[in-house]
Amino acid sequence: MDKISKLAKTIRIITVVPIMALVMLVILYRINQNIFLETYQYVLTLVFLTILPLSAYPLQPVLPKFRDKGREGQRNLALVMGVLGYLGGIIWAICFHTTQELLFIYLIYFLSGIGILLFNKVLKIRASGHACGVAGPILILMYFIGSKALISIVVLASVFWASIKTKRHTMPQLIWGSVIPVVALLLAKLQIF
Incomplete structure (x- = not known):
């Protein structure tokens, strides 16, 4: 594998959906702590948006339904664990009266x-x-911190390049994946604000 291919693979690894959620949450916690009423809300959000989705990777080899399905099984379990984490976050946010901003993030x-x-x-x-999981946090950052988050578009462009270079996705697949969180943000905004 040449250096360019290794770089593309590395970009895809370090920009997986839960890692992007982690980066977004750390930035939001440092810049706009009003989203989280207390530190425990920040910690629980880390669990719902990062730890639960990441748990798919160690769980896949031991769960019979996903064990023998290879990369496709891993991808499907990651999606299931992600959606469970997001749904769990919504239920928790509603039941424990978190801020509207935090509920907005979970809804997106x-x-x-x-x-x-x-x-x-x-x-x-x-x-x-992958594109959805990178574009979503970037949109959320832009929503909450404005133009300071525009620099993160470089990350999305890098993911597009790496995904095409590694032949994981085509440009239309990346564009569709990036449009989905835009629609999600608009729908969540209608529900919350």
């Missing part, structure tokens, strides 16, 4: 997960979950 993640499922499983239009 949940609606994005549903959007990816709808495109890939129902409509049979392949939309990149």
